[in-house]
Amino acid sequence: MGRAVVVPLRKRALIDAAIAAIGERGSLDVTMSDIAGRAGVSSALAHHYFGAKDELLFATMRHLLSELGSDVRAALTKAAGPRARISAVVAVNFSAHQFRPEIIAAWLAFYVESQRSAPLRRLLRIYARRLHANLLSGFSALLPREEAERAAEATAALIDGLYIRRALKDGLPNSASAISLVEDFVEAKLSQAGVAR
Amino acid sequence: MGRAVVVPLRKRALIDAAIAAIGERGSLDVTMSDIAGRAGVSSALAHHYFGAKDELLFATMRHLLSELGSDVRAALTKAAGPRARISAVVAVNFSAHQFRPEIIAAWLAFYVESQRSAPLRRLLRIYARRLHANLLSGFSALLPREEAERAAEATAALIDGLYIRRALKDGLPNSASAISLVEDFVEAKLSQAGVAR
DNA sequence: CTTTATTGATTGATCAGTCAATGAACGGCT
DNA sequence: AGCCGTTCATTGACTGATCAATCAATAAAG
Numbered sequence: 001m002g003r004a005v006v007v008p009l010r011k012r013a014l015i016d017a018a019i020a021a022i023g024e025r026g027s028l029d030v031t032m033s034d035i036a037g038r039a040g041v042s043s044a045l046a047h048h049y050f051g052a053k054d055e056l057l058f059a060t061m062r063h064l065l066s067e068l069g070s071d072v073r074a075a076l077t078k079a080a081g082p083r084a085r086i087s088a089v090v091a092v093n094f095s096a097h098q099f100r101p102e103i104i105a106a107w108l109a110f111y112v113e114s115q116r117s118a119p120l121r122r123l124l125r126i127y128a129r130r131l132h133a134n135l136l137s138g139f140s141a142l143l144p145r146e147e148a149e150r151a152a153e154a155t156a157a158l159i160d161g162l163y164i165r166r167a168l169k170d171g172l173p174n175s176a177s178a179i180s181l182v183e184d185f186v187e188a189k190l191s192q193a194g195v196a197r
Numbered sequence: 198m199g200r201a202v203v204v205p206l207r208k209r210a211l212i213d214a215a216i217a218a219i220g221e222r223g224s225l226d227v228t229m230s231d232i233a234g235r236a237g238v239s240s241a242l243a244h245h246y247f248g249a250k251d252e253l254l255f256a257t258m259r260h261l262l263s264e265l266g267s268d269v270r271a272a273l274t275k276a277a278g279p280r281a282r283i284s285a286v287v288a289v290n291f292s293a294h295q296f297r298p299e300i301i302a303a304w305l306a307f308y309v310e311s312q313r314s315a316p317l318r319r320l321l322r323i324y325a326r327r328l329h330a331n332l333l334s335g336f337s338a339l340l341p342r343e344e345a346e347r348a349a350e351a352t353a354a355l356i357d358g359l360y361i362r363r364a365l366k367d368g369l370p371n372s373a374s375a376i377s378l379v380e381d382f383v384e385a386k387l388s389q390a391g392v393a394r
Numbered sequence: 395c396t397t398t399a400t401t402g403a404t405t406g407a408t409c410a411g412t413c414a415a416t417g418a419a420c421g422g423c424t
Numbered sequence: 425a426g427c428c429g430t431t432c433a434t435t436g437a438c439t440g441a442t443c444a445a446t447c448a449a450t451a452a453a454g
Contacts, residue, residue, distance in 0.1 A: 025313065161361070189382075
């Protein structure tokens, strides 16, 4: 029945379906049949393209990471000065593109799974390092080295914490309030250190 | 206040085994046989006492929550003044009793599961409200109402974020560094608002 | 003699992964 | 243009493993 389709299309459809399934269920405990069904294909085809479930999940996580990465890169090119770099990184993490329920739930699920899967852990470490480096590139121009390190660390943790709370639908009505909490924190840090603005 | 509910020996052993199993695996995806085996009994006995797996997991989460609750209560009675109350709450969350790898991993796993399970979600909401209320009771004596709300919200999120990062074994070598990050944040908030220390 | 504790064996359901079969495109070769 | 073989896409049906949950049986306690 199905007409000839380009290979990447099916893979892409399966990855999108995986994000949807994981996001809806809130964990990686989704079946290949469910994912394949959402993509409109049989589970056998998902195995054909990805080999094992692990690999599909890995590809899905990599896809999320790569989208976040390109969003961040785009935002950083538009940011003028260190203070703007910090805000750009924060804004992207809570942008409409990233701060969607299914994306958040998927991130949380991958965080958990990474405790068991070394490849996944490696992937998440890349994300963590990149986030830290991006924040640090802003802070280190405004604060002494040691303080900049700690500010970047705390900001990253705060972002993660707000993600969790969003996933649980506790408080945090929208992304604007999340951004303002982080920005307040950054301002507090900078004003404490007497940075002129 | 807390009436002491007598938990039968076997139930308690199974709950402890569940924490160990969940903590080691990093998710709730553990078998009844595994848990029962750790407790030195058959899986049939676990079903005898708890009925279904869900109920054992629920009881396990409740146990963790109740231990955290009593730790917090104990710390708060020793805290003199609002600033000390904030520090007490922070200190308990990162105390040697709470900030252990298996406990952290279990919390994270329950967070994820709560997206699917309404009873679990209810339980976690109790924890979130209590944490918020405890922090707020300190902040609201030091900051204007609106700012106190936001400071409590951000502090709670920061604590959650540090838990995640600890679970992933990214940075955060020990609980002391986590405490100092949170305390720095609190100080920044207060000094920004011009609170005398 | 009734109630509780405990187990091994079993059942039934769920799933990841495999496989053989079918079809659809592609590219020669006359 | 028509024919042929190779390769890729796709599926339904199947297998094997895993596990929650049940149950009937045994022992111990009171």
